[in-house]
Amino acid sequence: MRDPGIALDEAAPDTRARAVEVRLTQMGLGLARRFGDGVGGRLADRVLRVLSDRHPRAFTALRDMPEAHLLIDPVDAPAAVLLRVGPRLALRVCDRDGPAHVAVDAAVRGPCARLLDLLEGRIDGDALFFRRELVIEGDTALILALRNTLDGEDMDLFADMATAAGPLRHALPLARRHAGRMLDLLGIARRAAPPPLRWGMVALERRLGGKPQGS
Amino acid sequence: MDSFELICPAGNPAALRAAVDAGADAVYLGFRDETNARNFPGLNFSREDLAGAVAYAHARGVQVFVAINTYPQAGNLGPWERAADDAARLKADAVILADVGLLAYAARRHPDLRLHLSVQASAANVEAIRLYRDAFGVRRVVLPRVLTVPEIARLNAEIDIETEVFVFGGMCPMAEGRCSLSSYATGLSPNRQGVCSPASHVRYEPRGAALASTLGGFTINLFGEGEQAGYPTLCKGRFLSGDRPAYLFEEPTSLNALELLPELKAAKVRALKIEGRQRGKAYIAAVVAAYRKALDAFAKGQALPMLNLDAVVEGGAQTTGAFKRAWR
Numbered sequence: 001m002r003d004p005g006i007a008l009d010e011a012a013p014d015t016r017a018r019a020v021e022v023r024l025t026q027m028g029l030g031l032a033r034r035f036g037d038g039v040g041g042r043l044a045d046r047v048l049r050v051l052s053d054r055h056p057r058a059f060t061a062l063r064d065m066p067e068a069h070l071l072i073d074p075v076d077a078p079a080a081v082l083l084r085v086g087p088r089l090a091l092r093v094c095d096r097d098g099p100a101h102v103a104v105d106a107a108v109r110g111p112c113a114r115l116l117d118l119l120e121g122r123i124d125g126d127a128l129f130f131r132r133e134l135v136i137e138g139d140t141a142l143i144l145a146l147r148n149t150l151d152g153e154d155m156d157l158f159a160d161m162a163t164a165a166g167p168l169r170h171a172l173p174l175a176r177r178h179a180g181r182m183l184d185l186l187g188i189a190r191r192a193a194p195p196p197l198r199w200g201m202v203a204l205e206r207r208l209g210g211k212p213q214g215s
Numbered sequence: 216m217d218s219f220e221l222i223c224p225a226g227n228p229a230a231l232r233a234a235v236d237a238g239a240d241a242v243y244l245g246f247r248d249e250t251n252a253r254n255f256p257g258l259n260f261s262r263e264d265l266a267g268a269v270a271y272a273h274a275r276g277v278q279v280f281v282a283i284n285t286y287p288q289a290g291n292l293g294p295w296e297r298a299a300d301d302a303a304r305l306k307a308d309a310v311i312l313a314d315v316g317l318l319a320y321a322a323r324r325h326p327d328l329r330l331h332l333s334v335q336a337s338a339a340n341v342e343a344i345r346l347y348r349d350a351f352g353v354r355r356v357v358l359p360r361v362l363t364v365p366e367i368a369r370l371n372a373e374i375d376i377e378t379e380v381f382v383f384g385g386m387c388p389m390a391e392g393r394c395s396l397s398s399y400a401t402g403l404s405p406n407r408q409g410v411c412s413p414a415s416h417v418r419y420e421p422r423g424a425a426l427a428s429t430l431g432g433f434t435i436n437l438f439g440e441g442e443q444a445g446y447p448t449l450c451k452g453r454f455l456s457g458d459r460p461a462y463l464f465e466e467p468t469s470l471n472a473l474e475l476l477p478e479l480k481a482a483k484v485r486a487l488k489i490e491g492r493q494r495g496k497a498y499i500a501a502v503v504a505a506y507r508k509a510l511d512a513f514a515k516g517q518a519l520p521m522l523n524l525d526a527v528v529e530g531g532a533q534t535t536g537a538f539k540r541a542w543r
Contacts (some may be wrong), residue, residue, distance in 0.1 A: 121229065124498035126525045130444050130467075132426070141256050141414035143388065148257030151495045152227030 006202060008054050017176040021158050023111045026077040032093040033079035044081075044091040050164045052089075055153045068142050069107040071098045074112035085146065106138035121151045219476075219487035220516045222280070222379060223503045224260040230496040231268045231279075237500050238507030241278035243311060244268065244492065250298040251282045252335055253492040254409030265305050277310035282492075284333035285409045286314045286392075290379060296320055303328045311357065312336075313392055318351040318482060332356040334381070335392035335406065341373045348376050354378055357488065359391050361537050368482035377485035382472040383502055384490025386536055387411075388450055388465040396449040400431035414447045419447075436501075443467070443531035467530030472538055473506070473522060476513050498527045 016022040032040035067086030073096050074080065082099060084090040098104040108115070114133055117123040125147045128134040136143050190198055223239035225231035234242045245251025247259040260268060265281070272279045281302040287295040295317050302310050303325040310328060312318050313335035321330060334357040338344050347353040355377040358367060372376055389396070397411045398404035405411040416431045423442040428447040435452035437460070438444045445451050445467020453460050470490070472479065479487070487510070489502055505522040512520055525531065 077255075118495075121496050124495035124501075124527055126446075126494055126529075127498060129533065130529055131526075132438070132444060133442065136419055140417040140419065145256035145412045147495070148226065148255065148493075152229050152257075154229055 014176070020112070022116060025116060025157075026074065026088055026112050029074070029081070029093055030078040033095075037092070040093050044093055044165075047161065048089070048091040050161055051155070051157075054160045054163065058149050058153045058155075059089065062146070065142075065145060067137065069098075069102050070142055070146060071104045071107040072115060073107060073109040074115050075109050077112050083146070085142070104138065106136070106140070106142045108143055109135040109137075116157065118147070119150060120155045121153065121159060125151070200211060219480070219484070219510055220379075221503070221510055222486050222488040224384075224489055224492040224499060225268070226253065226255075226492040226494070227259070227496070228264050228268055228271075230492075230499050232271060233496040233500040234258060234503050235272050235275050235277045237503035239277055239503055241280055241308065241486075241528070242268070242272060243280040243282050243488075245282045245284075246298050246301075248294055248298075248331050249407075249409045250295050252284050252333075252405045252409050252411075253282075254285075255493050256414060258493060262301055262305065265301070265307070269306050278329065280309045280311055281307045282311040282333065283317065283331070284313045284335045286318055286335075286406050287317060288407065292316070292320075296324075299325065299328075309355070315350075318347070318353070322351040326352075328484055329354050333381070333392075334359055334387075337390045337392045339370075341370060344370070344374050344376065348374070355485070357381075360387055360470070361390065363540060364478045364482055367479070367484060373481040378477065378483075379486035379488050380472075380484050380488040381490055382475075382479075383470055383506065383524075384494075385446065385468050385533070386451075386465055386468060387539075392473050394450070397430075400433055400449060402431075412446065417447045445530045466532065468532040468534045469528035469530070470536045471508055471522075471524065471528070471533040472535050473519060475535060476509070477520065477537055478538075480513075494527075501527055 035043070062085045065085045067084065067088065067153045070083045070085065072081045072083060079093050080096045080098070082092045082102065082104070085107050092099070098107070110128065110133055114123065114128055118125055118128065125134065129136065220240045221238065222241045222243060223234040225234050225242045225244045231242050231244060237491060245253055245259050246265070247261055251259065253259065265430065266371045267532070269279050282300070283295060283302065291409060295314070299310055299317065299321045308329060309331050310321060311331045312321060313333040318330060321328060330351060330353045332338055332347050332353045332355065336347070337359045338347060338356055339359050344356050347356065353376060357379045360381050362370070367380065369380065386493045392406055394405060394406070397413070401413055401416040403410050403413045403416070412430050418429045420427050420429070422437065426438045426444065427434055428436045428438070428444070430447050430449065435449055436445070437453065450464040451462065451467050453462050456463060480491055487506070489506060491498055491502070502524060509519050509522060512518065
């Protein structure tokens with residue numbers, strides 16, 4: 001949920017559209033983890049390349065930093081993200097404890113929605129920390145440098161990724177505008193579906209999200 | 216009614232745009248080095264950034280002030296003098312300075328550049344302020360956050376330059392520019408290196424159900440489960456006094472002097488300042504918009520609106536700070 005009085009941009013997705021984006025992010029992390037370093041790695045490279053192209057000031061600054069590894073852990077997602085800053089800037093999806101073969105210098109943990117808001121500068125990181133919604137471990141200067149660098153951008157993860165989707169990018173504002181209605185229709189469809197199909201849909205969602213059965 | 220000027224922080228170009236769009240009259244910022252008191256990793260403006268910031272702000276009738284408010288190191292005046300030169304060259308509306316040597320340099324080299332005295336100079340009495348005015352042509356003084364409103368009123372009655380006071384944000388309860396607490400614990404200070412409690416020396420670690428914050432190896436606070444946290448500064452550390460852990464200097468809390476607008480106006484304060492160049496642009500947009508709304512209502516003689524800024528304040532608490540501190 002967005003903090004009252006903190007939303008920056010009236011064109012930003014509303015609460016329900018945002019909930020969909022958060023769920024898609026969680027599912028995307030789960031899928032990338034399942035695909036492994038091959039396909040998952042290429043997906044992460046693609047995300048990084050698109051964001052770098054869209055926000056050169058920030059990503060040049062990240063490349064100028066000394067090499068370090070930062071774990072970004074959405075605690076309600078099935079996987080985390082490891083960001084390597086420095087000249088060999090890289091992004092990888094990994095286990096929530098971080099990859100076994102890499103020494104992690106710092107970690108940021110919090111709900112996926114909060115981390116997404118933080119990435120996009122829609123919420124103040126200090127305020128999250130004061131309220132204990134964000135846990136930070138390790139090299140505080142590294143975390144602060146990343147936060148400050150990204151906050152200097154007007155980043156919108158889904159809009160930025162949509163720009164790389166050719167003509168489909170025009171669908172995003174439409175989808176955001178009608179997200180609430182679409183969710184209502186999906187809910188109606190789900191309730192109307194016969195129980196075996198409904199259970200199948202729930203199981204599929206869980207598998208995509210990487211959450212264990214029965215959780 | 217003559218309005219207050221609203222002076223707002225920006226730690227990066229996006230934050231500056233947020234401040235301008237939310238209703239700032241002026242935005243203050245610093246260069247990306249030790250010449251300003253918010254020299255934090257990833258924060259602040261390059262020269263190119265400043266040029267863009269000035270263009271954006273001036274196009275919307277908003278001023279830009281450049282804080283060059285640390286104390287130059289002996290034998291290494293270069294970065295501070297270059298900062299003043301570049302601020303003048305890039306058409307900043309004022310520079311905010313603390314060091315007398317730098318004030319003398321700026322007054323001599325850039326006679327048309329407006330000089331403001333930083334809170335870091337801790338000028339809190341009539342004689343000090345008159346000296347800065349007479350010697351360097353300082354046009355405005357940012358008062359330290361240790362004065363009560365009646366003290367400010369008495370001061371303004373005896374000086375003829377503008378005063379600016381902090382009304383919202385992080386509290387610095389010390390004599391600013393003279394505090395060595397951070398330096399004692401880390402070897403780095405806001406006065407020389409532009410960093411109070413540098414992040415490089417801060418660690419957070421779980422201790423049982425509590426969260427410990429350490430600075431330079433010293434444990435300075437233990438936040439219980441669910442307890443709101445604060446900045447890792449020694450002045451807001453919780454220490455054992457006898458057998459009881461207590462905040463000996465100041466609690467984690469944010470200044471909010473909104474309710475004092477009538478008194479500050481009567482005290483002839485010219486400008487109100489929001490703290491927080493280190494904060495995200497979401498904080499800046501929210502706080503500036505809230506204060507803009509309040510100042511507009513105040514200027515029209517309307518009731519001050521209730522501002523819901525609880526979500527962004529340190530420690531989840533707000534105070535009027537020294538403005539109303541009864542024990543003083």
